[in-house]
Amino acid sequence: MTYNFDWSVLWSGQTGAWLVFGFVKTLQLSVLSWLLAVGLGMLSGALRTVPFALVRWCATFYVEFFRNVPLLVWMFFWYFGVSLLLPQIAQDWLFDHGAEYWAGVCALGVYHGARISEVIRSGIQSIPKTQFEAAASTGLSVAQSYCYIILPVALRLIIPPATNESLNLLKNSSVALTIGVAELTFQTRQIETYTAKAFEALTAGTLIYLILCLAVAFVMARVERRYAIPGMIAKSSAGIS
Amino acid sequence: MDLQVITNNFTFLIFQGFLGIGGFVGGTLRLAVPAIILGFILGIFIGLGRLARSRWVNYPATIYVEFFRGVPLVMVIFWFWFIIPVLIGKSLPEYSVALTAFVVFEAAYLGEIVRAGIQSVPRGQVEAAIATGLSHQRMMRYVVLPQALRNMIPALVTQFIVLFKDTSLASIIGYVDLTKAAQIVNNREIRPFELYLFIAVIYWLCSYGMSRCARRLEQRLAPGAA
Numbered sequence: 001m002t003y004n005f006d007w008s009v010l011w012s013g014q015t016g017a018w019l020v021f022g023f024v025k026t027l028q029l030s031v032l033s034w035l036l037a038v039g040l041g042m043l044s045g046a047l048r049t050v051p052f053a054l055v056r057w058c059a060t061f062y063v064e065f066f067r068n069v070p071l072l073v074w075m076f077f078w079y080f081g082v083s084l085l086l087p088q089i090a091q092d093w094l095f096d097h098g099a100e101y102w103a104g105v106c107a108l109g110v111y112h113g114a115r116i117s118e119v120i121r122s123g124i125q126s127i128p129k130t131q132f133e134a135a136a137s138t139g140l141s142v143a144q145s146y147c148y149i150i151l152p153v154a155l156r157l158i159i160p161p162a163t164n165e166s167l168n169l170l171k172n173s174s175v176a177l178t179i180g181v182a183e184l185t186f187q188t189r190q191i192e193t194y195t196a197k198a199f200e201a202l203t204a205g206t207l208i209y210l211i212l213c214l215a216v217a218f219v220m221a222r223v224e225r226r227y228a229i230p231g232m233i234a235k236s237s238a239g240i241s
Numbered sequence: 242m243d244l245q246v247i248t249n250n251f252t253f254l255i256f257q258g259f260l261g262i263g264g265f266v267g268g269t270l271r272l273a274v275p276a277i278i279l280g281f282i283l284g285i286f287i288g289l290g291r292l293a294r295s296r297w298v299n300y301p302a303t304i305y306v307e308f309f310r311g312v313p314l315v316m317v318i319f320w321f322w323f324i325i326p327v328l329i330g331k332s333l334p335e336y337s338v339a340l341t342a343f344v345v346f347e348a349a350y351l352g353e354i355v356r357a358g359i360q361s362v363p364r365g366q367v368e369a370a371i372a373t374g375l376s377h378q379r380m381m382r383y384v385v386l387p388q389a390l391r392n393m394i395p396a397l398v399t400q401f402i403v404l405f406k407d408t409s410l411a412s413i414i415g416y417v418d419l420t421k422a423a424q425i426v427n428n429r430e431i432r433p434f435e436l437y438l439f440i441a442v443i444y445w446l447c448s449y450g451m452s453r454c455a456r457r458l459e460q461r462l463a464p465g466a467a
Contacts (some may be wrong), residue, residue: 003327068402068448069441070409072420077441080433167311174313178413185315198323206312206320213311 009195010204025210029104029183030170036109037116037169044113045120046146047165059117066114071175072109079103081177105178111146119165123158124150156227163220167213174209184208247439248430258422259443266336267417273371273408276343277401280288283458284351289381291356308366309349316405318342322414339411347404358393359385391462402448409444419443 009015040062047059083099094102120216127150131204135145155162172197177186192198253263261268290302309317314457321342326332362385370380412421423440427433 022330064449065445068406068452069405069444070420072409072412073437073441073444076420076424076433077437078323080427081437082434085434108321154438171311171313174315175410183318185313188316189319199327202316202320202323206316209313209316210308 002129003199005200006197007200009191009197009200012102015195018187019184019204019208022182022184024206025182025187026170026173026184026212028172029101029108029176029181030155033105033112033173034169035113036105040113041116041120041230042151045117046124046151048117048121050142051125063114064116066111067118071107071172072178074107075179076159076173078106078110080108100176100180100201102180104181105171108169108173108176112165112172115168116162116165119158119161120154122161123150123154126157127153153229156167156229158222159224159227163217163224166220167216170212170216171209243435244303246426246430246435251386251424252398253426254419254422254440255443257417257442258419265417266334267421269405269408269418269420272336272339272411272416272418273405276340276347277404278347279344280347280404281351281397285355286353287348288355288435291352292359301368304351306352309346314342314346314410315413317346318414321345335411335414335416339408339412339416343408343411343412344403346352347400347407350400351397354393354396355389355417358389358398361392362388394459394462395457398458399452402451405448405451406444411422 005143008059010019043057044062045095046056050056080236081098083094083103088092131149131153132145135149140148174185177189182190184205187203190199191204195201257265257267259269261271287302288303290298291306292449293299293302299438318339325338327399342349366388367380370384375384408418409420412418412424415421417425419440423436427436430436
């Protein structure tokens with residue numbers, strides 16, 4: 001094996017700036033699609049447990065359809081397929097304002113929304129039935145009892161699996177390189193293409209992802225401890241380990 | 242909507258893209274099935290390694306799991322794609338690169354499932370096995386692993402489905418799977434909406450079918466069921 005390491009390719013010329021741009025783009029893409037995913041996930045996760053069959057059925061369809069198809073297919077679908085169906089004005093605007101970025105946000109958000117929905121649903125279903133009954137007996141409507149009682153408790157219960165899913169979203173944002181979003185993996189490849197130094201470029205990208213994931217996991221572990229509901233968390237974590 | 246494009250290219254998409262029968266080396270199933278089997282075998286060793294008492298086994302297994310769970314699969318595929326030629330001096334076909342990347346990557350996730358499954362076996366079972374005089378190896382084989390496997394099934398099948406869907410990423414390095422086949426057809430026909438929706442339905446049928454089978458299997462293997 002004859003390979004000359006040259007780590008200076010990571011900061012000489014434009015490459016350093018590329019890495020920073022890629023890092024920022026990955027964060028932007030992940031945060032925006034995470035917000036979309038959490039919104040969709042909370043809505044559809046809650047709707048899958050309400051006592052109205054038609055609503056439940058619609059939410060189930062959304063979750064089962066989007067969850068069971070690869071993210072890459074959704075990327076292509078939103079970028080190449082859906083964008084062509086929009087009216088001409090919307091298309092022109094999109095292609096002037098980074099259509100690939102918005103398609104990436106839609107693909108990531110809708111796909112992970114379906115996955116987060118499952119996490120939220122299991123959180124809601126782990127809440128004792130008496131909570132629902134107590135909410136109803138105080139005169140709250142179904143919508144009110146979800147807003148004020150069920151969801152706040154469920155959100156505190158699901159912090160560990162929701163963190164896991166959010167990290168999956170962060171890692172999966174790398175799939176957006178296939179439709180040309182200039183995020184971290186894309187920039188890593190670009191550095192490799194320009195300098196032919198695969199080892200150094202990939203090491204840099206890998207380390208950034210690792211540090212990002214470990215940092216999020218560390219912060220969320222503290223959040224989890226801070227917001228744990230004493231009796232319930234202990235029970236659920238005993239079940240996992 | 243113009244479904245003609247699907248019927249015209251149906252054989253290419255299904256036989257070449259999905260099954261891997263045709264002019265290209267490819268096929269989603271040809272990649273997914275060996276990747277699931279080999280990944281599971283490696284995953285069992287990783288999971289057992291994480292439970293081992295020896296630090297020399299435990300630490301490397303933990304680092305392996307934490308590393309691969311903190312890195313995107315796309316990155317791992319690129320690692321193998323660029324590094325293998327440097328290491329062995331010649332480039333390997335896409336199939337071997339993709340298969341290696343999937344097995345190595347998924348083994349980290351499957352290893353965690355195996356570990357959780359083994360830990361879910363009640364302590365009393367282990368004590369009972371020791372009390373009847375079984376060796377450690379026999380205890381694992383006849384008492385712990387069969388019960389652990391049953392507890393693992395739901396998580397395991399979920400991960401197999403994830404792996405099956407992830408094989409679409411092999412198209413990034415040019416492997417002709419179902420996604421790449423749809424791309425090839427789309428380059429000629431420019432009907433992205435229909436084509437990508439069609440392969441979405443194919444992926445959906447397989448994934449959803451697998452999860453339904455798992456649910457039935459789970460019910461049949463549940464303790465107390467005949």
